[in-house]
Amino acid sequence: MKPAAGLRRSSVVFALIGALALMLALEVAHAAWRAPAEARRIAASAGLVRSLGLTDLALFTEARYARHPALADLHSAFQDNPMSFEHFPSGSFVPLPHALPASALGFSADEVSR
Amino acid sequence: MTPFLRRQRALADYTLAALARRRGKNLALVVIFSVIVFVVASAMLFSAALQREADLVLAEAPELIVQQLVLGRQDLIAETEIAKLTAIRGVTAAKGRLWGYFYDRISGANYTVMVPDDPAMMPEPGTVAVGEGIPRARGFTFAQAPLFLSRWPGELQKFAVARTFDSDSALVSSDLVLMAESDFRRFFEVPPGVYTDIAVSIRNPREIATIVEKATRAMPAARFVTRDDIARTYQKLFSWREGLLVALAGAAILAFAIFAAEKASGLSAEEAREIGVLKAIGWDSSDVIAMKLWEGALIAIGAFLIGTVAAYLHVFGTGAALFAPVLKGWSVIYPDFRLAPQIDGMQLTALFLITVVPYVAATLVPIWRAASADPDQIMR
Amino acid sequence: MISLQSVSKLYNEGRPNEVQALRDIDLEIAPRAVTVFKGPSGSGKTTLLSIVGCMARPSTGRVFVDGQMVSGLPEKFLTEQRRTTFGFVFQRFNLIRGLSVLENVMLPAVPLGPDHAALRRRALDRLEQLGLGAKADMKVEYLSGGETQRAAIARALINDARILIADEPTANLDTELTHRFLEIVAALRDEGRTVIMTSHDPRIWEADMVNAVIEMQDGRISGAFA
Numbered sequence: 230m231k232p233a234a235g236l237r238r239s240s241v242v243f244a245l246i247g248a249l250a251l252m253l254a255l256e257v258a259h260a261a262w263r264a265p266a267e268a269r270r271i272a273a274s275a276g277l278v279r280s281l282g283l284t285d286l287a288l289f290t291e292a293r294y295a296r297h298p299a300l301a302d303l304h305s306a307f308q309d310n311p312m313s314f315e316h317f318p319s320g321s322f323v324p325l326p327h328a329l330p331a332s333a334l335g336f337s338a339d340e341v342s343r
Numbered sequence: 344m345t346p347f348l349r350r351q352r353a354l355a356d357y358t359l360a361a362l363a364r365r366r367g368k369n370l371a372l373v374v375i376f377s378v379i380v381f382v383v384a385s386a387m388l389f390s391a392a393l394q395r396e397a398d399l400v401l402a403e404a405p406e407l408i409v410q411q412l413v414l415g416r417q418d419l420i421a422e423t424e425i426a427k428l429t430a431i432r433g434v435t436a437a438k439g440r441l442w443g444y445f446y447d448r449i450s451g452a453n454y455t456v457m458v459p460d461d462p463a464m465m466p467e468p469g470t471v472a473v474g475e476g477i478p479r480a481r482g483f484t485f486a487q488a489p490l491f492l493s494r495w496p497g498e499l500q501k502f503a504v505a506r507t508f509d510s511d512s513a514l515v516s517s518d519l520v521l522m523a524e525s526d527f528r529r530f531f532e533v534p535p536g537v538y539t540d541i542a543v544s545i546r547n548p549r550e551i552a553t554i555v556e557k558a559t560r561a562m563p564a565a566r567f568v569t570r571d572d573i574a575r576t577y578q579k580l581f582s583w584r585e586g587l588l589v590a591l592a593g594a595a596i597l598a599f600a601i602f603a604a605e606k607a608s609g610l611s612a613e614e615a616r617e618i619g620v621l622k623a624i625g626w627d628s629s630d631v632i633a634m635k636l637w638e639g640a641l642i643a644i645g646a647f648l649i650g651t652v653a654a655y656l657h658v659f660g661t662g663a664a665l666f667a668p669v670l671k672g673w674s675v676i677y678p679d680f681r682l683a684p685q686i687d688g689m690q691l692t693a694l695f696l697i698t699v700v701p702y703v704a705a706t707l708v709p710i711w712r713a714a715s716a717d718p719d720q721i722m723r
Numbered sequence: 724m725i726s727l728q729s730v731s732k733l734y735n736e737g738r739p740n741e742v743q744a745l746r747d748i749d750l751e752i753a754p755r756a757v758t759v760f761k762g763p764s765g766s767g768k769t770t771l772l773s774i775v776g777c778m779a780r781p782s783t784g785r786v787f788v789d790g791q792m793v794s795g796l797p798e799k800f801l802t803e804q805r806r807t808t809f810g811f812v813f814q815r816f817n818l819i820r821g822l823s824v825l826e827n828v829m830l831p832a833v834p835l836g837p838d839h840a841a842l843r844r845r846a847l848d849r850l851e852q853l854g855l856g857a858k859a860d861m862k863v864e865y866l867s868g869g870e871t872q873r874a875a876i877a878r879a880l881i882n883d884a885r886i887l888i889a890d891e892p893t894a895n896l897d898t899e900l901t902h903r904f905l906e907i908v909a910a911l912r913d914e915g916r917t918v919i920m921t922s923h924d925p926r927i928w929e930a931d932m933v934n935a936v937i938e939m940q941d942g943r944i945s946g947a948f949a
């Protein structure tokens with residue numbers, strides 16, 4: 230960052246900040262420029278949602294109750310297995326029993342660690 | 344340039360020269376600050392964009408879904424229930440839906456199997472339409488590869504893939520397998536006359552409460568899921584997951600605050616002396632404060648810009664590559680989706696306020712006393 | 724012209740560790756001349772300079788600079804006096820470490836917001852004149868004692884101060900450098916500036932170019948020589 234003769238530190242830093250601000254402006258412009266295409270894509274997805282009667286995003290496919298949280302029972306997170314990857318905050322406070330043999334989980338320990 | 348601007352620029356020059364003395368430490372500070380802004384901004388952009396996609400799904404989802412409950416679990420619902428629902432005034436249509444989950448032992452993935460309601464979407468018997476995640480999960484190597492489904496070892500059913508949904512709709516269709524009704528009933532041994540649940544369309548959304556009330560009387564054992572319930576569930580889900588990120592970011596911000604306070608408030612004896620020198624040679628308290636303001640502002644605005652610019656590239660350029668593992672969890676199928684890029688001015692402003700302002704304040708507060716102290720100590 | 728009327732200075736007033744650094748001083752300092760304060764350590768020379776230079780206020784008494792009373796004026800005004808009328812060469816020079824000589828020299832001009840290129844030119848000219856042109860971009864902590872002193876003089880003069888105040892400027896200099904310093908001071912006086920300094924160095928108060936020597940003892944003036 231050693232300024233060359235005649236080049237002020239503030240010039241260098243202002244130029245950097247200006248360049249960053251310009252990039253942010255470009256990103257805003259990019260978002261605006263993409264908007265019509267994205268609106269078309271979203272409208273197409275919306276059509277699919279309507280004709281299939283979908284209720285949820287296909288984001289959480291690890292277990293069936295996680296797949297359609299909108300249609301699961303309120304407490305279905307606990308319904309399958311005490312180790313279930315549930316989405317309730319309270320679950321983080323309940324540790325596994327110490328004396329639980331690996332086989333009691335229904336799958337092996339290294340499968341869990343995977 | 345006016346003298347005012349020239350003075351400001353000269354103050355910025357001084358503060359930069361002073362910062363350059365501990366270049367490593369101050370660059371590290373900017374980097375840490377930028378990383379924090381990056382994480383918070385990424386979380387904000389990502390969840391806003393995801394929320395937008397979820398909103399669209401909810402907007403087009405059925406107004407009311409009726410499920411049969413047996414011992415607290417969902418069960419198949421009889422076709423005869425449909426007539427009870429259509430009899431209610433205000434219900435435009437009630438349709439039995441056939442759908443369910445299929446755990447594919449070969450790939451270890453969960454699919455959502457569905458019979459489309461729309462005849463235009465209905466695959467020919469013996470064929471399926473699949474989401475983009477399924478060929479990936481199964482490792483299909485050629486375009487016309489058929490889909491074999493097996494419910495138990497030894498059983499194998501072949502379906503021709505008539506259509507694959509492209510990744511434009513991956514976020515809603517990634518794990519779907521669409522089948523003809525006859526295939527669905529045969530393969531999953533669903534007897535005729537029953538459905539998974541019933542989707543009800545309602546003419547006027549304001550009548551939903553009354554309709555649910557009437558329907559509850561007609562079908563006491565059923566569970567009714569309205570679009571409002573869905574929205575509420577989603578709100579909880581999103582706010583809990585976002586809350587996790589916010590908690591993480593909060594911890595990071597706290598750590599940073601301690602770091603910044605340590606740096607800023609522990610105004611070293613040397614720095615206090617330098618301020619005395621500046622005052623002695625004719626700097627006003629306001630000059631000293633403006634100089635410090637420049638220090639805080641240049642660091643904080645620089646870090647804010649670096650963090651947000653990078654966050655946009657991260658979320659919309661790489662598809663939030665750093666968050667994907669968290670969302671993915673143990674899923675085998677994770678949609679290959681792009682989010683619609685958007686920057687919300689309000690969010691950006693809020694981010695600016697929670698990052699830049701506290702930092703600038705933290706650099707300014709300790710300087711106040713030093714800036715108003717008498718300069719004659721430095722004569723000795 | 725600077726005049727002091729019955730000026731006293733108390734440190735830690737009203738507390739057990741109260742110190743009376745100056746007692747009832749009446750004094751006139753001639754303009755466009757070199758005035759030297761001498762006296763033992765602790766006699767109040769530095770305190771006097773800091774009051775003359777608008778760095779501290781007297782506890783009682785009045786101070787006039789060019790006929791204007793400066794004691795008792797608000798801080799903002801004192802700052803402006805320090806910035807425009809006075810140039811300071813501190814006993815320990817007090818250059819800002821880590822900054823270059825040129826950056827240090829330009830510092831007192833920052834609040835005035837002058838044109839950067841012109842200021843830089845002016846600073847380089849002054850450094851050139853003081854034989855420091857080649858060291859302009861060097862960090863101040865690498866300068867020798869004599870160079871540090873000349874850098875401090877250049878900084879004191881950047882705003883074209885009429886009055887230069889120097890506290891023990893030759894304390895750590897050898898004879899040759901002391902002579903060099905006295906030459907610089909003589910040149911400044913010939914430019915029409917007022918120079919006020921303290922020293923307990925006989926090489927200074929015996930020098931020909933010094934116009935007045937004022938002796939201090941225990942916060943009082945004990946003698947004056949022209």
Ligand SMILES: Nc1ncnc2c1ncn2[C@@H]1O[C@H](COP(=O)(O)OP(=O)(O)O)[C@@H](O)[C@H]1O
Pocket residue numbers: 723734735742743744762763764765766767768769770771
């Ligand atoms: N801030 C201060 N608080 C208390 N006493 C001080 C302070 N500054 C100077 N003094 C005292 O005032 C007296 C005069 O000091 P000074 O003006 O520095 O003398 P000189 O420069 O002649 O050595 C000394 O006794 C010194 O200890």
Ligand SMILES: [Mg+2]
Pocket residue numbers: 768769770890
């Ligand atoms: Mg002294």
